[in-house]
Amino acid sequence: MDDCGKPFVKRELRLSLNPAPCGDDNPTTPTGAASDGGSSACTSAVALFVLGLNSAIAIYGSRHDPQSILFVAVSFFCVVLLFHLLRAFERTPPGSPRRLQVKAAIWVVTTALTVMFSGRVAPLMPAPVAAVVWSMAAVTILAGFYMFFVCPDAAEERPTSKVVAEGP
Template sequence: MDRDVGNWLTGLGFAMLTCNSILAIYRSKEDAWSVAFVVSAYFALLFLFWCLRLYERTAPNLAQTWKLKVAIWSMSTFLTAMFSYKVANLMPWPVALVVWAMAVPVICGGFYAFFIHHDHQ
């Protein structure tokens, strides 16, 4: 993909994320917990994408790479837990249990992929 097109699409994605977040805050302005959810999810996504961008540009085997892996896994775990909690609250308890049962392998799989699995080439 052409670099200019990628930058344009990235900017469009962030603009849509920002617009949707503003609309969600506006619609739920009476509910402080919902506003806090949207704001924390928005900034967690921004931080996650920023860390991913730094990780892509960092040379392997540096101390900074380890710190970025921790930050990326922590943010993805935080977002998975947040969205699982929000979805599980809307569901009857058997379905909520399934939601949490799907979230746990995602979190553990991310941990395995970042910290345990080593690519042998």
């Protein structure tokens, strides 16, 4: 019984990072594979446009600093590559050998981004804070490796997580 005197009702909720389009309850379809350009593609296009615009403004603002231009350009390329790899990972069926290759590529790109941003931020900080920045980067990289390659893949075991929620 809850505070109002009504009994709790248990319901089963299905959670997914990228929900399937309405009416598509096929658990064997890889996440995102059934939709060709739905809201996910629209959101990605808007995000890439904003990222591209921001990168262009940053390059224009640092047009006399080749090192900054290179940093912005490589960062932009890595983020676009990461978007592409994540999309490929979503479309790859669970259990496929290609899935592990795409995971490895995702980890390499995120590691490169982490090292690049840490290398850009750490020199601006006092030595103890720079050590914390590099320590956090190392922990993030190692945790990513552990989660990608050591822990079992939850998507391989079951397509959606089931959560029991209590409510009216």
